[in-house]
Amino acid sequence: xxxSSMSEQEQRELAEILELAKLTEQKAKELCDFTLEIDQKYxxxxxxxxxxxxxxxxxxx
Numbered sequence: 001x002x003x004s005s006m007s008e009q010e011q012r013e014l015a016e017i018l019e020l021a022k023l024t025e026q027k028a029k030e031l032c033d034f035t036l037e038i039d040q041k042y043x044x045x046x047x048x049x050x051x052x053x054x055x056x057x058x059x060x061x
Contacts, residue, residue: 006014
């Protein structure tokens with residue numbers, strides 16, 4: 001059996017850091033998804049406003 005170069009304490013700390021990194025990655029993905037939803041909502045709204053403005057200028061509204 002080979003001996004680990006890290007102590008048990010170091011291994012526990014490394015495992016904890018790994019879990020925190022995974023949690024951070026998941027939260028970052030959730031934030032990214034949320035910001036994409038917001039972006040899509042406002043891009044759609046902006047497109048609607050542009051169409052409404054063109055209709056108004058053309059005298060159709």
